[in-house]
Structure formats: structure tokens, C-alpha cells
Ligand code: FES
């Protein structure tokens with residue numbers, strides 16, 4: 001089975017019914033994507049399939065064949081001179097010192113990145129609605145909202 005993750009092709013021996021989370025983490029060692037509930041509830045395992053945020057713990061690997069998969073390891077971009085540049089969401093989460101234990105944070109950032117791609121200038125209410133189903137056991141919700149709003153600003157500054 002061939003998967004394309006973060007613009008890199010991988011040949012993996014997996015059962016089509018295996019959940020993508022375990023192929024990403026255990027088979028390929030991309031452990032930035034976290035296991036929380038395993039039931040599609042908490043959001044810690046969120047990745048992108050063709051830019052759309054999905055929960056990899058309930059997504060069969062067969063659904064990801066032929067689709068561009070992005071994990072937290074692939075969210076940063078390369079500048080023209082080949083240097084890694086953090087995604088605006090990553091920049092904002094660092095700048096606002098949002099994470100506490102960090103377990104939920106890759107899922108938070110992947111959800112936020114997909115959301116801002118579709119809504120680049122959201123209101124606080126829209127941010128809350130978009131992030132509402134990503135749980136944070138440390139209760140960092142106020143800082144997450146601030147960080148997502150700041151990420152929108154950083155993206156706008158970069159586009160100006
Ligand atoms: S681990 Fe996938 S939603 Fe919780």
C-alpha cells in the first residue's frame with residue numbers, strides 16, 4: 001500500500017482496515033500525532049487528508065491511499081532558501097506559550113490550520129466553534145483561542 005505523507009512516498013505493509021493513526025505512529029514512527037481516546041472524540045490524533053482535518057484513530061488506512069496526508073511533522077514549510085519556517089499556527093502557539101503538557105497540541109494545531117485555511121479572519125465565536133471538539137485535559141482553552149486568533153494575524157501579515 002502506498003501512502004504520501006508530508007510530500008514523501010511510503011510503501012507500507014498494512015491491512016486496509018488498519019487505522020491510519022497506528023500506521024503513522026507505529027509503522028512509520030511519525031509520533032507527533034497523538035493517541036488520546038481512540039474513538040474519534042478528543043481530536044488529539046487529527047491530521048489532514050487533502051487539507052481537511054480528520055481523526056486518524058477512526059480513519060482506515062485504505063481511505064488515505066492516493067490522498068495527500070499531512071501530519072504535524074509536515075505542517076512547517078520550507079522558505080525559498082530551504083530553511084524550515086513554522087506554520088503561522090505553530091508560530092502563534094509558541095508565541096502565546098499555549099501548551100501545558102502538550103499532549104493535545106498537535107491535534108489542536110492541525111485542526112486550527114485546516115480551519116484557518118477555510119476561514120482566514122475568524123471571529124472568537126467562530127474559533128470557539130471550530131476548536132470546540134478538540135479536548136485539552138490541561139484546560140488551555142482560553143490560550144488556544146488567543147493562539148488561533150494570533151495565527152490568523154500572522155498569516156495576514158505574511159500575506160501582506
Ligand atoms: S485519539 Fe482520535 S479522536 Fe481521540
Ligand code: FES
Nearest residue numbers: 101102136137138
Ligand atoms: S496541553 Fe495538556 S492536554 Fe492540552
